Amino acid sequence: MSASPSTRSTIIVWFRDDLRLSDNPALAEAVGTDCPVLPVFIQETRPKTLRPLGGAAKWWLHGSLKKLGRDLEKAGSRLVLLDGDPSELLPRLADEAEAQAVYWNRRYHPKACAADARLKSALKEQGLDVQSFNGSLLVEPWDVQTGEGSFYRVYSPFARAARQILDPGSPLPAPKKINAPKHWPDGCALDDLKLRPTKPDWAGGLRETWAPGEAGARERLAAFLDERLPRYKTHRDSPADEATSALSPHLRFGEISPRTVWSACSARAEDTDDSSLRGSAEKFQSELLWREFAYHLLYHLPPLEEGNVQSKFDDFPWAKTGTALSAWKKGRTGYPIVDAGMRQLWQTGWLHNRVRMIVGSFLTKDLLIDWHVGEDWFWDTLVDADAANNPASWQWVAGSGADAAPYFRVFNPVLQSKKFDPDGTYLRTFLPELAELPDEHIHEPWKAPPDILKAAGVTLGETYPEPVVDHGSARKKALAAYEEIKGQAA
DNA sequence: TATATTTTGAG
DNA sequence: TCAAAATAT
Numbered sequence: 001m002s003a004s005p006s007t008r009s010t011i012i013v014w015f016r017d018d019l020r021l022s023d024n025p026a027l028a029e030a031v032g033t034d035c036p037v038l039p040v041f042i043q044e045t046r047p048k049t050l051r052p053l054g055g056a057a058k059w060w061l062h063g064s065l066k067k068l069g070r071d072l073e074k075a076g077s078r079l080v081l082l083d084g085d086p087s088e089l090l091p092r093l094a095d096e097a098e099a100q101a102v103y104w105n106r107r108y109h110p111k112a113c114a115a116d117a118r119l120k121s122a123l124k125e126q127g128l129d130v131q132s133f134n135g136s137l138l139v140e141p142w143d144v145q146t147g148e149g150s151f152y153r154v155y156s157p158f159a160r161a162a163r164q165i166l167d168p169g170s171p172l173p174a175p176k177k178i179n180a181p182k183h184w185p186d187g188c189a190l191d192d193l194k195l196r197p198t199k200p201d202w203a204g205g206l207r208e209t210w211a212p213g214e215a216g217a218r219e220r221l222a223a224f225l226d227e228r229l230p231r232y233k234t235h236r237d238s239p240a241d242e243a244t245s246a247l248s249p250h251l252r253f254g255e256i257s258p259r260t261v262w263s264a265c266s267a268r269a270e271d272t273d274d275s276s277l278r279g280s281a282e283k284f285q286s287e288l289l290w291r292e293f294a295y296h297l298l299y300h301l302p303p304l305e306e307g308n309v310q311s312k313f314d315d316f317p318w319a320k321t322g323t324a325l326s327a328w329k330k331g332r333t334g335y336p337i338v339d340a341g342m343r344q345l346w347q348t349g350w351l352h353n354r355v356r357m358i359v360g361s362f363l364t365k366d367l368l369i370d371w372h373v374g375e376d377w378f379w380d381t382l383v384d385a386d387a388a389n390n391p392a393s394w395q396w397v398a399g400s401g402a403d404a405a406p407y408f409r410v411f412n413p414v415l416q417s418k419k420f421d422p423d424g425t426y427l428r429t430f431l432p433e434l435a436e437l438p439d440e441h442i443h444e445p446w447k448a449p450p451d452i453l454k455a456a457g458v459t460l461g462e463t464y465p466e467p468v469v470d471h472g473s474a475r476k477k478a479l480a481a482y483e484e485i486k487g488q489a490a
Numbered sequence: 491t492a493t494a495t496t497t498t499g500a501g
Numbered sequence: 502t503c504a505a506a507a508t509a510t
Contacts, residue, residue, distance in 0.1 A: 237491085357491060396491085408510040409492045416492090475493085479510060486510095497507070 009100040010036045010181045012093065014086070018105040018135040018254035019068045020214040021075065023171035025133035026103040031175040038097055038181050039072055040080045041065060042089055043193045049115045051387065054380035056349040057252075059203050060212045062195035064253050067213025069190070077178035080187035087119050094128055096185055102128055105135030105254070108299045109387045138166055138258050139292050141299035151300035153402040158296060159289045168259040168266075205347035210249065210383065217250035221261060225268055232280040239341075239352035240425035245284065246350065248384035251291065258288055294392035297402055304402075305391050306372075312488035313400035317481050319368040327468050328363055329377055331430070334467035336443060337417035338362045340430040347430070349383035354420055360397035361411035366474040368481060371398035399482075407482045410475045417443040433463045 011030040018024055019041075030037045044050050053061065069079040082089050094102060102123055107116065120130045134140055144152065144161040152158035197203050211219065224245040235243035250256050262285060269281035297304050308314055327333050331342035341355035351359070363374045375394040379385045395401030399409070421427055424442040428435045434442055436456035441448035445458060446467055453460065460466050 354491080361492090405491070406510085410510090411491095412493060472494095482510085493510090495507100495509080498505085500504095501502090 011101040014104040015041045021174035023257040028172045036179045036181040043083045056383045058195040060383045063212030075178045171260045209348040217256035233283045252384045294388035298388040308400040310490045312485045318370040334465040335413040343430040364398045365478040
């Protein structure tokens with residue numbers, strides 16, 4: 001039996017981390033019924049359910065919601081914005097709109113899952129059809145299991161299993177026309193969500209670097225495939241070479257689906273005889289699987305987010321935070337590769353993955369500061385800060401994670417700098433005060449002869465800091481600290 | 491996606 | 502003598 005659209009009642013599509021029209025399963029399913037569709041985004045003020053967004057992520061969300069609203073308008077629809085608790089707002093909205101159904105794409109944060117499950121049963125009791133979809137992952141956390149029927153704690157076997165069952169299929173097309181409800185409910189204005197920073201100049205570097213929204217995500221993907229993917233495998237670790245996709249914030253907000261990225265990448269690989277391009281595509285896809293692995297861990301291991309996966313790290317003798325921490329945040333540690341990274345983070349809201357590892361190792365091992373402190377800073381400053389990837393990566397660096405680098409893997413910031421930025425191009429981009437130093441001295445200016453420093457206009461302790469710690473002795477202290485917890489069970 | 495130190499062995 | 506390999510953390 002089919003009724004005409006006008007007699008069918010509305011389906012609410014609740015947008016969360018899926019701010020796109022293309023390949024959006026909840027939206028596609030709703031549009032496919034020919035019913036009126038009511039798209040809604042709710043700024044959730046439930047700190048017990050969701051961690052409040054950091055400053056950079058809020059800036060991004062503002063831009064992304066603006067674009068999503070416009071894209072919906074082009075399809076004859078709108079984005080209704082609400083501010084508050086979804087468990088109160090959605091039942092009320094469903095009543096007012098005389099909706100028959102609520103659809104959404106799933107999320108995987110344990111607290112958010114629980115809240116969504118409670119909301120689902122409440123809405124069902126209200127007589128609504130509630131359906132959830134997979135819009136954010138290639139492999140949902142329960143899709144892969146070890147031979148013993150549990151979840152994976154180690155990346156490689158997880159990735160192997162994921163590749164075996166992975167069948168991304170074709171991305172769903174964006175709906176051209178979305179039926180509007182008879183009446184649009186009141187929502188708030190985007191500016192009422194107060195997502196933009198109060199000091200506008202704070203976001204200058206973000207505006208120059210990024211184009212939030214689905215169109216920006218697609219452009220970034222196209223540019224990646226054409227210009228960066230061919231050299232991805234060989235250049236991905238070099239922060240000056242810009243060979244990485246920089247899709248992370250777009251994936252974080254769901255402006256593009258991992259299925260779209262994965263299948264576009266596969267198409268390039270299948271379309272070529274160039275074995276290095278195929279190798280690059282495979283390597284890049286394995287990085288997408290790290291994202292999947294982080295969500296797998298987040299779902300199955302609640303301590304991922306706030307505790308230590310290896311609980312012996314609860315007793316680790318972390319140092320008190322103080323001036324060294326603020327030097328790290330400001331990019332004034334005296335180690336150029338660390339400082340360049342921390343300034344890239346502050347200026348652009350993003351940091352190259354190699355440099356994330358270097359600054360993370362420096363904070364947790366050279367400064368002996370608890371990884372949670374670094375994770376909080378990243379949460380506030382990264383445009384791609386993500387409930388799964390951010391803590392999983394910090395626990396990996398700190399050595400407290402499920403499949404972590406062993407604690408004794410201490411990065412040497414000078415060796416890393418020389419190896420991955422040999423001619424100092426990356427350093428000079430973010431540390432103009434060192435730009436005139438010759439290549440052989442820019443990685444460790446404290447060792448440069450006085451006349452060379454003078455010629456380059458560098459005065460240590462004034463124009464650029466002396467190192468806040470000596471790496472050699474800091475490394476020994478870190479290994480000694482680790483000895484204190486080493487004997488304990490994981 | 492580690493590094494420092496020690497050992498080995500060719501020359 | 503020194504680079505490569507092995508080893509410890």
